[in-house]
Amino acid sequence: MTENTTSPAPSAAPEEAVRTGGDAMSTAAPQSSAAPDRKKLVEVDHIQVQFGNKRHPFTAVDDVSFAIYQGETFGLVGESGSGKTTIGRSIIRINPISKGEIRFDGRRISGKLSRAEDQRITRDIQMIFQDPMSSLNERAKVGYIVAEGLYAPGHNLTEAERTKRVNQALLDVGLLPEFSSRFPHEFSGGQRQRIGIARALVMNPKFIIADEPISALDVSIRAQVLNLMSRLQKERGLTYLFIAHDLSVVRFICDRIAVIHKGRIVELAESEELFQHPLHPYTRALLSAIPQPDPEVEKHKKLLVYDPSVHDYRVDKPAFHEILPGHFIYANEKEMDEYHSMLHQ
Numbered sequence: 286m287t288e289n290t291t292s293p294a295p296s297a298a299p300e301e302a303v304r305t306g307g308d309a310m311s312t313a314a315p316q317s318s319a320a321p322d323r324k325k326l327v328e329v330d331h332i333q334v335q336f337g338n339k340r341h342p343f344t345a346v347d348d349v350s351f352a353i354y355q356g357e358t359f360g361l362v363g364e365s366g367s368g369k370t371t372i373g374r375s376i377i378r379i380n381p382i383s384k385g386e387i388r389f390d391g392r393r394i395s396g397k398l399s400r401a402e403d404q405r406i407t408r409d410i411q412m413i414f415q416d417p418m419s420s421l422n423e424r425a426k427v428g429y430i431v432a433e434g435l436y437a438p439g440h441n442l443t444e445a446e447r448t449k450r451v452n453q454a455l456l457d458v459g460l461l462p463e464f465s466s467r468f469p470h471e472f473s474g475g476q477r478q479r480i481g482i483a484r485a486l487v488m489n490p491k492f493i494i495a496d497e498p499i500s501a502l503d504v505s506i507r508a509q510v511l512n513l514m515s516r517l518q519k520e521r522g523l524t525y526l527f528i529a530h531d532l533s534v535v536r537f538i539c540d541r542i543a544v545i546h547k548g549r550i551v552e553l554a555e556s557e558e559l560f561q562h563p564l565h566p567y568t569r570a571l572l573s574a575i576p577q578p579d580p581e582v583e584k585h586k587k588l589l590v591y592d593p594s595v596h597d598y599r600v601d602k603p604a605f606h607e608i609l610p611g612h613f614i615y616a617n618e619k620e621m622d623e624y625h626s627m628l629h630q
């Protein structure tokens with residue numbers, strides 16, 4: 286089946302850029318000296334996530350802090366196993382955190398919550414998954430898949446109201462309401478991802494965690510899904526956490542980007558700033574991996590490989606520093622001097 290869209294998809298334009306950042310030294314949520322008075326919708330505050338058992342704990346996410354402003358797209362980028370999904374799942378309350386706090390709309394959502402609070406969060410925060418081929422229940426019809434969240438306690442909708450919501454959600458993502466009676470296997474990858482987006486949208490969320498939403502899709506339909514997400518964001522004032530493997534995808538859709546390596550954020554800045562002044566060797570390595578359109582340039586390009594042993598943190602300990610307004614980097618004093626001189630070259 287080919288892509289079947291009912292609404293035009295405007296080109297993805299970056300939302301108005303905003304500035305903020307994280308500061309591991311502060312006890313409050315990350316706050317940049319350049320941050321405007323913009324509402325923080327999500328605040329991730331020094332969180333740690335561990336797996337394994339008490340004797341052999343494995344720290345998947347370590348002292349991670351960032352804030353996401355209402356209406357922005359915040360990118361989280363890093364290699365496989367760096368903890369991106371774990372952070373997303375912590376926000377959506379699937380993975381418990383062992384340290385720190387997560388706040389949504391100014392209220393704590395980590396730890397134990399009242400039933401009403403839990404229902405509110407279950408509605409307001411939705412997730413879109415990486416692989417639309419495996420994330421949809423094959424035995425359920427599309428109508429049920431999209432409606433599923435509406436069956437949760439607290440909704441009390443009639444059958445007719447539910448159907449109306451589902452039909453609207455399908456139309457909103459460029460699918461036809463008639464698709465409700467079909468099964469997921471009848472759809473292409475791009476359409477399946479649209480079903481995944483409709484499933485999130487039907488809940489009228491405020492915040493969507495998109496976990497590598499286009500990685501599994503054919504290159505030709507990636508832009509369509511990005512454009513759809515961008516349009517929905519504008520129409521509904523949605524806020525996104527956009528998780529990706531590499532920097533090329535996030536450059537044009539994210540206002541700010543955090544680069545994560547082995548469970549720790551190593552650099553955080555506005556997208557263009559990060560591309561103009563990448564400082565951390567891991568960010569530089571990720572940037573060097575982006576293919577260049579010019580084959581000659583590409584042929585002679587030197588791929589940078591990140592070697593974590595370049596950091597000597599035995600005595601001079603690292604922290605998250607704001608090196609330029611809104612641009613944060615994980616470094617010790619010696620490295621800060623080096624990064625400052627790189628900026629002045």
Ligand SMILES: Nc1ncnc2c1ncn2[C@@H]1O[C@H](COP(=O)(O)OP(=O)(O)OP(=O)(O)O)[C@@H](O)[C@H]1O
Binds near residue numbers: 337345367369370530
């Ligand atoms: N439920 C779990 N039990 C044990 N270890 C886990 C669990 N979930 C994640 N991990 C481990 O935590 C680390 C971070 O995993 P996570 O899935 O968050 O990485 P990721 O950045 O999303 O990777 P990818 O790009 O491959 O999706 C990995 O080492 C992973 O093996």
Ligand SMILES: [Mg+2]
Binds near residue numbers: 369370
């Ligand atoms: Mg993941």
